[in-house]
Amino acid sequence: MRILALSTWWPEPADNGSRMRIMHLLRHLARTHEVHLLAFTQGDTTEVCADELGQICASLQAMPRPGRPLTLVDRVQSLIVTEPASVRATWSQAFASAVENTAARIRPDVVLAFEIDVAPYALQLPGVPVVLEELELGYMLEQFRSYQDVQRRLRYLLTAMKHRRYVAGLLRGLAAVTVVSEGEAKTVRDLAGKHPLDIVVIPNGADVAGCRDYAYHPDPDTLIYPGALSYSANLDAMRYFLEAILPRIRQERPQTLLRITGRTTPEQRAALPNLDGVVLNGYVEDIRALIAQSSVEVVPLREGGGTRLKILEALAVGTPVVSTSKGSEGLALVHDEHLLIADSPDAFARATVRLLEDAALRAKLSQAGQQVVAAHYDWPVLAQRLEDLLQTIATRGRYRYVVTTG
Numbered sequence: 001m002r003i004l005a006l007s008t009w010w011p012e013p014a015d016n017g018s019r020m021r022i023m024h025l026l027r028h029l030a031r032t033h034e035v036h037l038l039a040f041t042q043g044d045t046t047e048v049c050a051d052e053l054g055q056i057c058a059s060l061q062a063m064p065r066p067g068r069p070l071t072l073v074d075r076v077q078s079l080i081v082t083e084p085a086s087v088r089a090t091w092s093q094a095f096a097s098a099v100e101n102t103a104a105r106i107r108p109d110v111v112l113a114f115e116i117d118v119a120p121y122a123l124q125l126p127g128v129p130v131v132l133e134e135l136e137l138g139y140m141l142e143q144f145r146s147y148q149d150v151q152r153r154l155r156y157l158l159t160a161m162k163h164r165r166y167v168a169g170l171l172r173g174l175a176a177v178t179v180v181s182e183g184e185a186k187t188v189r190d191l192a193g194k195h196p197l198d199i200v201v202i203p204n205g206a207d208v209a210g211c212r213d214y215a216y217h218p219d220p221d222t223l224i225y226p227g228a229l230s231y232s233a234n235l236d237a238m239r240y241f242l243e244a245i246l247p248r249i250r251q252e253r254p255q256t257l258l259r260i261t262g263r264t265t266p267e268q269r270a271a272l273p274n275l276d277g278v279v280l281n282g283y284v285e286d287i288r289a290l291i292a293q294s295s296v297e298v299v300p301l302r303e304g305g306g307t308r309l310k311i312l313e314a315l316a317v318g319t320p321v322v323s324t325s326k327g328s329e330g331l332a333l334v335h336d337e338h339l340l341i342a343d344s345p346d347a348f349a350r351a352t353v354r355l356l357e358d359a360a361l362r363a364k365l366s367q368a369g370q371q372v373v374a375a376h377y378d379w380p381v382l383a384q385r386l387e388d389l390l391q392t393i394a395t396r397g398r399y400r401y402v403v404t405t406g
Contacts, residue, residue, distance in 0.1 A: 233304030
């Protein structure tokens with residue numbers, strides 16, 4: 001099977017959730033299929049890393065993603081045109097031309113679009129079936145619900161409605177969509193209506209085999225939160241944790257240390273309370289080693305979408321997790337069996353202290369967490385679902401678009 005893969009992210013190095021997912025899926029597909037990758041970069045193309053991609057992909061093209069501030073004209077035009085202003089402001093004619101030229105050269109059996117931003121480029125190719133990987137819709141309405149201010153709520157509601165209309169139009173051109181949870185699948189199903197669209201749930205996963213190289217040997221009274229503060233949901237989670245939860249924990253265990261990993265800017269660091277016992281490690285190349293050295297991973301997320309690679313990776317390593325319900329949303333994990341779930345500041349602090357004080361409970365959750373991830377969230381198993389879907393769509397496409405004569 002010849003696959004033309006388009007990506008919103010340049011996948012290497014796999015240093016955030018989106019890149020990790022894309023890299024694992026590409027790695028699996030490239031073992032037995034011919035994969036050609038075109039991807040946007042978030043920086044200078046001269047700095048693109050392709051150590052592994054250069055070995056597994058038949059061809060590679062990287063292009064910087066354009067972007068400009070939205071103008072008043074953009075917003076006014078949004079009242080009469082289908083595409084949201086953000087889509088128009090980031091459109092790349094160079095990327096569109098590269099997609100057309102590559103498709104003409106390789107004649108793909110299927111186009112795989114990683115995330116919605118590259119779906120319009122895939123849909124410009126007539127007669128080639130398109131699969132959109134990881135469509136996420138719930139976060140738009142979540143933004144609307146999160147604000148109390150009437151003007152902001154109305155603004156986000158109108159944005160969400162326009163986005164849904166735009167996505168509904170895209171769905172009519174797609175052969176299949178993958179989502180990370182059953183909740184997202186229902187949302188897409190409702191939006192697709194009568195359009196015959198294959199919808200497959202492929203949750204996020206963990207590198208189970210790779211995580212076995214890391215034994216859980218924690219430093220006492222250590223917590224970790226692995227997540228770049230450049231993502232607004234991570235920044236909100238840490239601000240909430242430092243303001244409302246960590247002081248409660250340190251009242252019981254004053255020696256408790258919190259490590260926050262991931263890239264940050266001075267502005268983001270300044271947005272956090274300045275507390276004792278907090279270390280910002282910055283970008284860590286091998287995060288699993290640091291997770292294995294931590295007594296507990298805390299995931300106090302209150303917003304954001306998708307399913308959490310940070311939880312799955314911690315469980316695969318064997319590090320117990322305390323999470324909010326939002327943080328564990330979409331994962332088949334049971335409170336007090338695989339992890340602890342707590343939604344109020346007091347409950348979250350008590351659950352964390354409970355784990356810090358109870359070695360037997362940590363051992364129980366560590367073993368159960370590793371077992372559930374190995375059974376349900378191992379990347380090779382999840383990637384096989386995508387491969388099966390692509391083969392089905394490609395085969396169907398060959399018969400659908402065949403031209404007969406005579």
